[in-house]
Amino acid sequence: MIVFLNDxxxxxFEGARVKDAVLKYSKEKYRSxxxxxxxxxxxxxxxxxxxxxxxxxxxxxxxxxxEYLR
Amino acid sequence: xxxxxxxxKGLVVLVFLGLLLSCGGDNGRVDTANNTETxxxxxxxxxxxxxxxxxxxxxxxxxxxxxKNPNVFLLNAGDxxxxxxxVDQYKPKGEPILTLLNDxxxxxxxxxNHDFDYGQERLKEAxxxxxxxxxxxxxxVDAEQGAVIPQLKPYTVLKTANGIKxxxxxxxxxxxxxxxxxxxxxNLTGIRFSWGMEAAKAYRDLKKENNVFIALTxxxxxxDERLAAEMGELDVIxxxxxxxxxxxxxxxxxxxxxxxxxxxxxxGRIRLTVKDGKVAGKSxxxxxxxxxxxxxxxIREKIDTFNNNPELDKTIAALPMVVEGKDPLxxxxxxxxxxxxxxxxxxxxxxxxxxxxxxKEVRMKDVYKLLPFGNDVIRYEMSTAEIREFITNxxxxxxxxxxxxxxxxxxxxxxxAAGGEVExxxxxxxxxxxxxxxxSKTYSxxxxxxxxxxxxxxxxxxxKSLLTTIAQTLIDYLGKGGDICKDIEKVRTHKRxxxx
Numbered sequence: 115m116i117v118f119l120n121d122x123x124x125x126x127f128e129g130a131r132v133k134d135a136v137l138k139y140s141k142e143k144y145r146s147x148x149x150x151x152x153x154x155x156x157x158x159x160x161x162x163x164x165x166x167x168x169x170x171x172x173x174x175x176x177x178x179x180x181e182y183l184r
Numbered sequence: 185x186x187x188x189x190x191x192x193k194g195l196v197v198l199v200f201l202g203l204l205l206s207c208g209g210d211n212g213r214v215d216t217a218n219n220t221e222t223x224x225x226x227x228x229x230x231x232x233x234x235x236x237x238x239x240x241x242x243x244x245x246x247x248x249x250x251x252k253n254p255n256v257f258l259l260n261a262g263d264x265x266x267x268x269x270x271v272d273q274y275k276p277k278g279e280p281i282l283t284l285l286n287d288x289x290x291x292x293x294x295x296x297n298h299d300f301d302y303g304q305e306r307l308k309e310a311x312x313x314x315x316x317x318x319x320x321x322x323x324x325v326d327a328e329q330g331a332v333i334p335q336l337k338p339y340t341v342l343k344t345a346n347g348i349k350x351x352x353x354x355x356x357x358x359x360x361x362x363x364x365x366x367x368x369x370x371n372l373t374g375i376r377f378s379w380g381m382e383a384a385k386a387y388r389d390l391k392k393e394n395n396v397f398i399a400l401t402x403x404x405x406x407x408d409e410r411l412a413a414e415m416g417e418l419d420v421i422x423x424x425x426x427x428x429x430x431x432x433x434x435x436x437x438x439x440x441x442x443x444x445x446x447x448x449x450x451x452g453r454i455r456l457t458v459k460d461g462k463v464a465g466k467s468x469x470x471x472x473x474x475x476x477x478x479x480x481x482x483i484r485e486k487i488d489t490f491n492n493n494p495e496l497d498k499t500i501a502a503l504p505m506v507v508e509g510k511d512p513l514x515x516x517x518x519x520x521x522x523x524x525x526x527x528x529x530x531x532x533x534x535x536x537x538x539x540x541x542x543x544k545e546v547r548m549k550d551v552y553k554l555l556p557f558g559n560d561v562i563r564y565e566m567s568t569a570e571i572r573e574f575i576t577n578x579x580x581x582x583x584x585x586x587x588x589x590x591x592x593x594x595x596x597x598x599x600x601a602a603g604g605e606v607e608x609x610x611x612x613x614x615x616x617x618x619x620x621x622x623x624s625k626t627y628s629x630x631x632x633x634x635x636x637x638x639x640x641x642x643x644x645x646x647x648k649s650l651l652t653t654i655a656q657t658l659i660d661y662l663g664k665g666g667d668i669c670k671d672i673e674k675v676r677t678h679k680r681x682x683x684x
Binding site: 115125126127128129130131132133134135137138141144156158160161162163165166167168169170171172 | 231233267297357359360361362366403404405406407425426427428429430431434443445446447560562564633634636637638646647648649651
């Protein structure tokens with residue numbers, strides 16, 4: 115399946131989750147997401163859990179977690 | 185004087201009572217001179233995935249809402265199972281979450297893809313046990329083809345005390361290529377699915393027959409957006425599947441679209457005002473469960489009891505030996521993946537093995553300690569050239585045998601490279617008989633989802649999740665019994681130094 119993270123196209127296996135997209139994008143960002151420093155959002159800034167299930171052409175974004183940094 | 189005071193007091197009380205009634209004090213129903221307004225609250229959860237710890241707070245919150253307004257309904261947008269060993273390994277499977285959902289009196293639920301994870305027999309029992317209907321409009325169940333669950337109803341109609349009708353229609357996601365929800369296909373015998381978006385459109389008339397029209401979906405926020413764009417008849421879409429935390433519902437084509445994250449961390453709340461039989465106002469918010477301070481003690485007691493699940497302490501396998509060290513453990517894990525899923529070759533990374541040994545008496549919780557990450561099994565169809573590249577990249581990165589293997593042995597031929605690096609000049613792949621693998625063939629290869637997403641390798645096949653975890657696979661393998669420790673101490677990875 116194809117998804118986009120920070121506008122970069124990623125090809126993932128069928129049944130992949132948000133965490134798989136982040137891992138494919140960057141191991142560093144994956145660690146930062148696991149630590150809660152970074153969150154994954156959709157285009158509306160809604161946070162999406164790393165275990166969330168993906169669908170084709172879904173667009174995701176990485177943001178600093180303001181609550182974590184506060 | 186006293187009489188005048190008494191009359192004045194009486195007037196004040198009457199005026200106060202009048203004001204109270206006109207302010208909507210009579211439980212969500214507001215009577216005005218010309219019409220009647222009804223306030224309806226829709227609470228919603230989704231993707232609970234067997235997480236039970238927040239239910240005492242959730243139960244308290246729902247009770248408060250119901251005491252304030254008789255027109256409160258609770259919807260659950262699917263995926264109750266899979267994600268917490270305490271619940272997933274309960275006997276019977278999932279019993280804690282099913283009990284708690286009944287306790288909080290869900291009014292209607294969507295069918296989620298992971299609700300099939302325990303198999304159809306258990307899903308059927310779960311639906312029979314539930315005090316609420318489980319709905320799905322894009323499912324066709326055929327008992328003659330081996331289906332066990334009954335045909336689900338596409339929708340239900342909830343009614344307020346004053347007769348307002350709320351239609352709740354439900355649809356489930358299906359894969360673009362597979363045409364089925366994301367669960368293991370063995371769980372879907374005798375069941376066919378149609379495209380949810382089209383199935384929903386067949387029920388447009390529910391709008392005419394009811395005062396409120398809600399889609400309770402399990403297909404992800406992006407798909408819910410598309411559904412809203414195409415079905416303006418809907419008042420609200422309450423969704424699930426993508427685990428999206430929609431703090432402020434989006435209004436798309438006049439439809440309010442929302443979702444309450446996952447793992448029972450949030451409760452969604454939609455407020456609807458129905459006036460003259462139509463929705464005249466709608467808004468929503470999310471309640472963060474960690475901000476709730478009160479609990480229902482009886483529910484807390486149940487959760488504590490469930491969390492002491494004795495199944496996790498039970499011995500699930502008696503091994504002839506203590507399995508000690510990353511190589512024998514890796515061999516056992518890769519054997520499990522290969523045999524349980526019928527694959528040709530399987531790999532597992534050393535870093536994903538998180539305990540030093542498995543004792544002779546293996547308890548379920550030992551398996552979760554060994555494999556704690558919840559990684560799924562991913563299957564690829566790979567050529568020998570792709571397998572060689574996979575091994576080469578891995579060996580050059582770790583300069584050691586990170587990849588444990590089953591179904592073959594491999595030999596890396598190495599020579600020193602500049603800067604203290606190691607260059608792999610060749611990789612030999614030999615099957616169980618000792619013969620080289622056939623370069624003209626492709627092989628079914630399995631490894632965990634962490635490796636699939638983070639390791640560098642070429643693969644023409646995009647890969648497919650088998651939608652079960654490595655830990656569950658090992659539990660299934662250990663449960664089979666037999667000589668499962670055969671060959672696990674055999675060295676399966678070899679290195680040969682290139683002489684020149």
